[in-house]
Amino acid sequence: MPMRNDSQAYGAAARFAHWATALCVFLAWPLGMFRNLAPRGAPRDTDLFIHMTLGLGVLLLLVFRLAWRALDPPPPAVVAPRFEPWIGYAAKAGHILLYVLLIATPLLGIVLQFARGQALPLFGLLAIPSPWAFDRDLVGQLVPIHQFAGDALCVMAIGHAGAALFHHWILRDRTLTRMLPVTQR
Template sequence: MQWRNSTEGYGAVPQMMHWITVVLVILAWLLGQFDDIFPKGVARAASLFVHISAGLAVISILVLRLFWRLADPPPPIERTILSVWVDRAGRLAHYVLYALLIAVPVSGIILQFSRGDALPLFGLVQIASPWVGDRAFEHTVKEIHEVMANALVILAAFHAAAALVHHWVLRDRTLVRMLPRA
């Protein structure tokens, strides 16, 4: 097993961080979308705790990914029959994905504080809200958080679809490079 990136593909560490991020984003998004199916009380509080923990884990893994990327540059872009503009669009999409992976959890933290609630850090400690709860501010932040979360999931779906197009239509190694080696 190759831990670091090579010219052929991504190493096990970047792959693991990528796929864990995928799972955490899906989990957080689903819990955020369907939080009202949980009865009020312990079940809904547990759902919110897992939602918040998943968001905090996304930020943590993203920071690790960025440091790993500095120490272990990714493999070169797979050349395709598509124009350089499509390559640039893919690069821009990656930058926007990274920005949303930061902005969505940060807006979630602000949302938690706007309620006047403490932020639980994985059940270990709680950070007290620096503000008193403010319903109008909470509503605005919640709308922003939801729009960005939906944008993240939609862009991630396009990212996945592009990887499948690379694999099945263009028949290049773009997708295979991020999959664990068999």
């Protein structure tokens, strides 16, 4: 599979970034949602470390995706002639919202970690010290916002997958297959 996109399908780099992002999101979400079910101490700390590592992975993958998209534009969208133009606008709006949530959710998590007065571990290699002391009020405000953003991101990602399946099974076009990791061109 070629590294770059062409007019018919996404290249290996775009596919890798897409599926790696999806994997990070869907692994990070339950770790964040159910973290408090883990016993206090090392298990809960490990859960949070993995959650933050996956969130940072999402952020790094997004930077790569946006840079790659600028260097290697995606193939044109598949046009379904039987639908109104607003479907295309809705798809664009959905993609923009996904990107906004892919940026906002990890950034909120970083600010939340700093509001706890704790360092931000960078993949276990080093840690960025918190620029702030613990701020209980800020933590109390950020937790539900970060959780809402994570929930919204998962809902949007599920909707994105549903739209891809709609294209595949109902419209019977190549929208899904041109992004699958093992599709032949």
